[in-house]
Amino acid sequence: MITASLVKELREKTGAGMMDCKKVLTEANGDMEKAIELLREKGIAKADKKSGRIAAEGLVEAYISENGKTGAVVEVNSETDFVAKNEEFKEFVQNVAKQVVETNPKDVEELLAQQANFETGKTIQEVLVDKIATIGENMNIRRFKRFESEGLVQKYIHGDGKIAVLVNMAKGDEEVSKDICMQIAAARPEYVKREEVPQERVDKEMEILKIQTMNEGKPEAIAEKIVMGRIGKFYEEICLIDQAYIKDPSIKVSELLKQKDAEVIEFARFEKGEGLEKKEENFAEEVMKQIK
Numbered sequence: 578m579i580t581a582s583l584v585k586e587l588r589e590k591t592g593a594g595m596m597d598c599k600k601v602l603t604e605a606n607g608d609m610e611k612a613i614e615l616l617r618e619k620g621i622a623k624a625d626k627k628s629g630r631i632a633a634e635g636l637v638e639a640y641i642s643e644n645g646k647t648g649a650v651v652e653v654n655s656e657t658d659f660v661a662k663n664e665e666f667k668e669f670v671q672n673v674a675k676q677v678v679e680t681n682p683k684d685v686e687e688l689l690a691q692q693a694n695f696e697t698g699k700t701i702q703e704v705l706v707d708k709i710a711t712i713g714e715n716m717n718i719r720r721f722k723r724f725e726s727e728g729l730v731q732k733y734i735h736g737d738g739k740i741a742v743l744v745n746m747a748k749g750d751e752e753v754s755k756d757i758c759m760q761i762a763a764a765r766p767e768y769v770k771r772e773e774v775p776q777e778r779v780d781k782e783m784e785i786l787k788i789q790t791m792n793e794g795k796p797e798a799i800a801e802k803i804v805m806g807r808i809g810k811f812y813e814e815i816c817l818i819d820q821a822y823i824k825d826p827s828i829k830v831s832e833l834l835k836q837k838d839a840e841v842i843e844f845a846r847f848e849k850g851e852g853l854e855k856k857e858e859n860f861a862e863e864v865m866k867q868i869k
Contacts, residue, residue: 579603591616593710594703633853634658635716636667637741639732640674648730649677650743651721652847656714661738661849666716669708670738676701677721685718719853722845733758741847749839757839759823760830761846766817769841774815782811817841 579602587598587609593616605611635654642648653670660666672695673688682688689702696704701718709716724730724745731754733742742758749757760766768774786807790800813819818831818841825833834840 579607583607583609587612587616594699594706596698596703597707633850634661635719635849636661636670636738637734637847637849638667638670638674638738639734639741639743640671640678641730641732642678645729645731646727647678647723647725648732648743648745649674649721649723650732650741650845650847651677652719652741652849653716654719654850654853655712655716660712660714660716663712666708666712667738669704673701673718674721677723681723682721685720688718688721720847722847724843724845726842728840728842729754731755731758733762735762739849742844744844745842747840747842749834749837749841753833753837753839756824756833757817757830757841757844760820761817761844763823764817764820765846766820766844767815769817769843771812771816771819774812779808779811783808786811817844 579599583602584595584598587593587602588595590609591598591613597616598612601612601615602609605615633654634657635652637650637652639648639650651670651674653666653673655661655666672693676691676694677688679694680688680691682691689700689705691701693699693701693704699707705716705718722743724743726745726747728746728748729751731744731746731751733755734740735742740762742761744754744758744761746754746757783804786804787800790803790807791797795803809819813821818829818834820830822828822830822833
């Protein structure tokens with residue numbers, strides 16, 4: 578009898594999917610070594626060896642429901658940019674974004690444990706392991722964001738999956754929501770409005786600005802007044818509605834929204850590989866490793 582603990586052990590040793598593990602254990606009459614051998618023959622166990630490699634390339638993608646009320650943005654990483662152009666990989670990323678919209682997982686861990694809506698009888702984790710084995714590179718689902726709206730959700734993908742923006746609009750039409758997406762992609766705001774910026778971050782910025790101003794030779798009393806003026810520039814950089822509108826820098830985004838009777842609730846901006854350390858390969862060292 579093939580027990581759940583036996584399947585779990587084989588999964589941990591090989592990185593293969595649950596159904597694949599169960600299948601080969603049945604075929605091998607519960608013999609662990611034989612089952613590992615069968616997985617290697619099928620090319621499935623190779624995925625485990627690839628799981629330690631740094632995956633900092635890949636794609637960001639977004640999906641919107643047919644009614645335009647729910648959307649998700651995801652980042653799935655691969656080792657090389659070459660794989661990001663692979664049609665099988667692209668389809669997988671699109672399917673993951675759709676899965677997030679349809680099932681609303683609370684985090685990546687829950688998403689990986691879900692039954693895949695696009696591949697019968699497999700979890701997202703098992704589909705991912707299969708892709709690692711067949712495509713031949715380590716991959717991982719890094720993050721996602723999902724919005725539900727009473728207004729509309731809009732997306733924008735820039736540079737063949739290098740930047741993806743998702744915006745939740747309380748009010749506004751498709752045209753203005755697309756303009757807002759492009760603004761976010763280009764200008765990199767971190768918050769919608771000033772009230773969202775954590776007070777400790779504002780305090781820290783004001784402290785830095787005060788020191789800068791005093792270093793310019795200004796007396797402390799005057800420096801404080803100058804800082805109050807300069808903090809506006811800080812908000813203009815990080816707050817969406819305080820930014821100059823990229824299509825018409827003579828107005829701010831807040832003015833555009835007022836003109837169009839539109840309102841932004843929240844947004845997500847994912848840039849492929851941001852914050853990830855990319856491994857620099859040393860060809861000579863790699864050759865020596867192979868020789869050894």
